[in-house]
Amino acid sequence: MDSFSIIIIILFTLLLSFHHSDSQTVQSTRLLDLMIRDYTIRNFKLNLNTGTIQKIHLPSNFSGIDIDTVKLRCGSLRRYGSRIGEFHIGAGVTVEPCPERVMLVRQNLGSNWSSIYSTGYNLTGYNYQLASPVLGLLAYNANPDGVATNPYEVNVVGTDQNPILIDFLKITANDNPKPTKMNSSVLCACFPSNGSTTFSDQVSPYVCKGTRQGHYALVVTTEARGKDDDSSGGGMVTPSTEVDGGSGGGKLSRWKVAVGSVIGSGIGAILLGLLVVAMLVKGKKKAEREEMERRAYEEEALQVSMVGHVRAPTASGTRTLPVMPDDRYKNTHLNHHR
Template sequence: MDSHHLSLTWVLLVFLALPTKFAIQAHGIKPTRLLDLAIRYYTFKSHNNFKTGKLYNINLPSNFAGINVTTVKYRCGSLKRYGASIQEFNLGVGVDVHPYVERVLVVTQNLGHNWSNIYYDNYNQLLGYQLVSPVLGLLAYNAGDDSRFSIESEVKISSPNVNGIKIDFSNHTTKKNDTLHGKIQMCATFGDDGNVTLQKEVAPNICATTSQGHFGLVVQSPILLPERKKIKRWKVAFGSAFGAAIGAFLLGLLLVAMFVKVKKKARLEELERRAYEEEALQVSMAGHVIRPHNVNNNPHHHPR
């Protein structure tokens, strides 16, 4: 199954996992965003009241097998003063929440190696690169009683420091094959605008950022791009040859039809010519036929 079919399958699984009303509202949203909305839905559905400072593991439906989700509720003031460490993410001192709310629910995602491909399929800038880690996500939602915002409203976590938020991939890197061995790992940040930002690691298997989002480790894989181009050229060549064959076949049918029509017309003309000649011959011969006289009607005839 190719990547395009896998992407469609994932989207279908997300829709099947969501309530009908929610799925209808999510129609037209890109697959990566739809996945975030589904995870948010099941995160808030799993508990009626999250306790501040307690780590929760979120149980997702079987359709989302391979995805690990955890969440912790913080007071925004405490989060800014002390920072926090949640799974693979380290939020340094000074992180801000925008817009400001009293309490924030921080959600981390580990999409695993299967679901991470949904990002590879939907970000064309990754052509020529290969994921060597699962995609890890960091998102935040309003968890307070602020009347300006509804519960589950998405908020943004950011840091004024360049390396204010760090992501540790040490426990999630895949073993590289001979083709990828020795390649330099890069940190990939998947933006909401569909763009990918590549940066160097700040330490082995550790990336840094200034805001929440989705992140992964990639290595350059020059072999992948020519293969895709080769397949595309093969498809174009096959399509051209197939189109030419169809065109030749249709042209052949047209020529045969024209030939049959000409032959039929010539045959009709020949039949008409023969019929005309036979009719003319009969008329000509009629003028030379001697009709016998009726002797009974001849008054000068006397029998002997």
């Protein structure tokens, strides 16, 4: 096995370990956004009219993620706002920078992928658990006649008077009765790209307010969760149904992260050792090959034969055999008599 093959194995192993452990980090949430962005751009229908919402169907390895996208004029977005999925962008927002066209991408990470934010942003450290899927709204530049080949993120910034509202009612109520009062144990969580988490109260039942694009979710305290599970009011889906799969989900997730990190680090160390060994073996074989080539060159210039157990140089035979003095004398005498 050469060193290149071992390097490929190491990279593949690190990717697997990242999927089990480091995928629960803020960096992996950013990577997920970029992957969704690139796939959305590749599958965006250019013949759709401006303002028409398009559903994006992701590959099977992104099962559970729901994506919508729409292309808008930047000036219209600032003056009139927009609505896409659960996000209602109010009029008067600021778009920085403001290209001619803006592409909005709305994400619903579902129960399969929302746990990345739960662990990556350490909600259990705040004694919170997710009570809804994580919803995301990101904006990118777009060309007038299509989608930009080099997209960059555009900042959509609102204010307290002109906010971005996120309505979780449809995705949390399901078959439960429509809530008629505010549940004080439920808070809004915002997950910015800097890794910190901010919490705020709901502005109305299951409606949150944001001031910029990003990712949002409803959270509930671990203490309040036990009370809400037995209560009949509120009409809220329990966090275990949406995210954690049962009580103690946060502890189980941490345990999985720790085990995954240890296993991934161990496998990485073993493969790194194999890489060093392979490089040493390859270097040794190269030195032996060079030595054999040098000896072959020397033997070609000066033939070498074995005398017992000793190698000794030998000269090749001459073309003309030497004539002994007696033979020369006999030949001269015979010629004289003739």
